[in-house]
Amino acid sequence: MDMKYEYHDAVVEKIEIQNKMLIIYLDLYPILYKDKPKIKLCFSIINNIDKCKYWVNRLIEEFDDGEGYLGARINKINIHAENDNLYNCLIDCDYMEELKFKSKVIIENEI
Secondary structure, X not given: OOOEEEEEEEEEEEEEEEOOEEEEEEEEOOOOOOOOOEEEEEEEEOOOHHHHHHHHHHHHHHHOOOOOOOOEEEEEEXXXXXXXXXXXXXXXXXXXXXXXXXXXXXXXXXX
């Protein structure tokens, strides 16, 4: 499996972590992504779950406007497939340390 998946310059509208699922709602800059203005990315996390939960909580604390909208700027999201059907994931967000984890499943939906 050869997969390389990247997004650059987006805004996190909402983020949540449920059990081992990381769910991110992104508003993509129309100048870069004309066909996909908003997407929902879901990751099934298989490692670093505590770090992911901490990162999500910090992001919400730092950026939540009190009405559930974050507005945090994503510099990049990189996803690369490994040979054993796992994905290496990296999320780089302004003012936050990079979040790295592995995922079994990645789902992208337009919203």
